[in-house]
Amino acid sequence: MENDVMSGTDPMEFNNEPYTTNTLVMHRYVGWYIVLFWLSSLLPMYFLFDFFFIRLPAWPTFFFLILPLTLIGNWVVFILCAILFSRILLSIVNLFHKPREGVFIRSRQDKDYRYWSLRATIKKFAFWAAHTFPLVWMDVIAFKAFGVKTRMGTAFFNAWVDSEFLEVGNNSMIGLGAVVLSAAVVGDYFIIKKTKIGDNVLIGAHAIVMPGTEIGNDAILGAMASTTIGQKLEPAWAYMGDPAKKFKENKFSVNKDFKGKEKRLERESTTTTGFREGDSISGEDGK
Amino acid sequence: MSDPAVQARQDEIELPPSSSPPNLEGGRKKKKQEYKLHYARYIYSFFYIFYVSYGIPLLIGVLYLVLLALPAFGIYLQVYPSIDLVVEPTSILKQEWAFIALFTQPGPWAYYFVTLPLVYIGLYLLHLFLTAVVGRQIVRALAKRVPAEEGVIERRFVDPNPVEFRKLVYYHSRNFILRVVKWKFTKGMFPWLQNWAFNFMGEYVGKGVVFEPEFYSSELATYEDDAYIGPGALSSSHVVEGVWGRVILMKVLMGKRACACGKNIIGCGTVMDERSVLLPQGALAKAFHLRANEYYDGVPAIRILPKKLQRIYFAGMKLPEIPDAVFKEWGIEPKKLKSAKDILPENTPQENGE
Numbered sequence: 312m313e314n315d316v317m318s319g320t321d322p323m324e325f326n327n328e329p330y331t332t333n334t335l336v337m338h339r340y341v342g343w344y345i346v347l348f349w350l351s352s353l354l355p356m357y358f359l360f361d362f363f364f365i366r367l368p369a370w371p372t373f374f375f376l377i378l379p380l381t382l383i384g385n386w387v388v389f390i391l392c393a394i395l396f397s398r399i400l401l402s403i404v405n406l407f408h409k410p411r412e413g414v415f416i417r418s419r420q421d422k423d424y425r426y427w428s429l430r431a432t433i434k435k436f437a438f439w440a441a442h443t444f445p446l447v448w449m450d451v452i453a454f455k456a457f458g459v460k461t462r463m464g465t466a467f468f469n470a471w472v473d474s475e476f477l478e479v480g481n482n483s484m485i486g487l488g489a490v491v492l493s494a495a496v497v498g499d500y501f502i503i504k505k506t507k508i509g510d511n512v513l514i515g516a517h518a519i520v521m522p523g524t525e526i527g528n529d530a531i532l533g534a535m536a537s538t539t540i541g542q543k544l545e546p547a548w549a550y551m552g553d554p555a556k557k558f559k560e561n562k563f564s565v566n567k568d569f570k571g572k573e574k575r576l577e578r579e580s581t582t583t584t585g586f587r588e589g590d591s592i593s594g595e596d597g598k
Numbered sequence: 599m600s601d602p603a604v605q606a607r608q609d610e611i612e613l614p615p616s617s618s619p620p621n622l623e624g625g626r627k628k629k630k631q632e633y634k635l636h637y638a639r640y641i642y643s644f645f646y647i648f649y650v651s652y653g654i655p656l657l658i659g660v661l662y663l664v665l666l667a668l669p670a671f672g673i674y675l676q677v678y679p680s681i682d683l684v685v686e687p688t689s690i691l692k693q694e695w696a697f698i699a700l701f702t703q704p705g706p707w708a709y710y711f712v713t714l715p716l717v718y719i720g721l722y723l724l725h726l727f728l729t730a731v732v733g734r735q736i737v738r739a740l741a742k743r744v745p746a747e748e749g750v751i752e753r754r755f756v757d758p759n760p761v762e763f764r765k766l767v768y769y770h771s772r773n774f775i776l777r778v779v780k781w782k783f784t785k786g787m788f789p790w791l792q793n794w795a796f797n798f799m800g801e802y803v804g805k806g807v808v809f810e811p812e813f814y815s816s817e818l819a820t821y822e823d824d825a826y827i828g829p830g831a832l833s834s835s836h837v838v839e840g841v842w843g844r845v846i847l848m849k850v851l852m853g854k855r856a857c858a859c860g861k862n863i864i865g866c867g868t869v870m871d872e873r874s875v876l877l878p879q880g881a882l883a884k885a886f887h888l889r890a891n892e893y894y895d896g897v898p899a900i901r902i903l904p905k906k907l908q909r910i911y912f913a914g915m916k917l918p919e920i921p922d923a924v925f926k927e928w929g930i931e932p933k934k935l936k937s938a939k940d941i942l943p944e945n946t947p948q949e950n951g952e
Contacts, residue, residue: 352715471829498875537879541913553879
């Protein structure tokens with residue numbers, strides 16, 4: 312059974328942090344940002360004109376009653392336009408320079424660093440627009456539009472999560488204020504590596520996951536812990552510390568026998584959560 | 599009979615009588631100071647910034663809309679017998695498929711419709727600019743009375759020292775305004791403008807400095823060219839030592855290309871020399887000095903030896919050689935990081951601290 316828990320129901324979701332870097336290698340990238348705003352606001356602006364000057368004077372009572380719905384609808388149209396146009400522009404940019412993993416120099420002379428900054432600037436507008444909406448699903452739609460493999464139910468609790476070279480498994484939870492990176496600046500170097508987070512993973516509050524980290528199914532990364540670049544966390548283990556070290560086995564992993572497992576599985580299969588079978592990070596079976 | 603001039607001089611010299619009666623211990627009872635945080639000043643300042651920064655762009659926007667943009671669509675402002683917006687029967691908006699017609703039929707509406715989003719952006723930028731201008735005006739006025747300077751302020755709310763107390767009140771007031779301005783820029787649509795805003799408000803921010811979100815800063819901070827403050831990292835030039843303790847203000851300096859990778863705490867008085875790196879989750883308390891071309895990690899941060907850095911933190915990755923031309927562009931002397939000396943082979947298995 313697919314897991315589609317709506318994480319936006321959690322009251323801790325403040326939904327106020329952007330997910331893309333503020334790095335701006337060239338000032339002219341802001342031009343694309345303005346173009347995206349311009350394109351995205353034409354259709355909502357027309358709807359507003361139509362509503363206020365044509366519909367509302369014609370049937371004032373009815374349209375006054377649906378005014379809040381209209382405003383929210385326009386808001387959603389604006390965000391979806393922002394995501395759509397950003398995606399199109401991103402695809403065009405990727406034709407010129409395909410994103411790739413590696414270690415680069417943090418310098419404007421480095422092509423990969425420049426294009427990473429450009430991609431982030433393009434995506435920033437869509438994420439900024441999505442973050443203005445009170446429900447978290449808009450963020451997840453934006454994530455999926457930009458190619459992050461995740462589910463609608465993934466809980467991004469006000470965390471900083473990079474928006475490329477990232478896979479987040481089913482039923483995983485990223486804690487409040489955590490940072491999940493697939494691209495990081497370390498001194499003079501700039502590192503891009505794909506980060507994989509398995510199923511049923513819990514990343515604690517204020518933890519930091521560095522690029523290239525692979526977290527196995529049912530693993531736990533404790534609060535305030537940090538992984539190193541390219542670190543592999545074994546399935547069904549809890550890790551703590553900086554850098555993260557094995558702390559103890561996760562006895563409540565679905566791959567282990569623990570007291571009340573049957574009840575838990577039954578509850579999850581009949582309510583909202585479930586676990587995909589045979590769809591885990593390669594070579595990690597939780598044994 | 600005494601000379602009136604001498605009498606007047608004696609009156610001047612004579613100390614004014616104390617308002618407080620003598621106490622049983624023989625001395626005079628000190629007048630109790632009252633703790634006031636000057637909330638009225640906060641509220642007035644906020645509304646001053648709010649009205650000026652929103653009022654002027656809003657006025658320009660409404661005038662532009664009513665006098666220029668809407669008439670192009672056949673919508674006019676009627677003032678008599680009642681104030682209302684009247685839509686002409688021939689308005690382009692009343693046509694079928696009006697959204698297409700706006701672009702296909704020749705007329706002034708196409709120009710106004712297409713340029714309206716850009717006008718919005720212009721007004722938003724004007725709003726940000728006015729926020730910074732008014733904020734700086736208030737901060738400068740406050741700084742004239744009590745300037746921002748390094749030191750230790752006693753944070754005592756019961757019978758405080760008047761001089762210390764004045765410093766404390768103005769420290770709070772200045773930072774309240776700085777916070778309003780910085781919030782506008784960091785959470786706004788153009789977060790890159792925060793570099794300009796910090797410079798405008800009196801801090802020094804060099805070229806190419808990157809402030810990722812969740813960044814906090816107070817006054818007395820200097821960020822030189824290409825410094826990087828990563829996601830979740832915070833730098834602060836003040837620290838409060840206990841609720842009833844002291845506020846310590848010390849300058850923070852991040853040198854050229856100094857880097858806080860993420861989730862760091864850069865405490866007050868920290869000096870990060872050029873190209874020094876604070877690895878993720880590393881924290882600095884008060885007055886730390888990070889040496890140039892070195893890596894630091896931990897709580898509190900300690901220097902990481904090159905071998906450990908390569909083996910654990912960089913996972914044995916081969917780091918690219920930085921050409922001299924790039925050093926020239928950065929404006930610093932070519933010098934290899936110490937960690938680059940001991941590059942391990944690419945396929946060396948990592949241990950990851952297990």
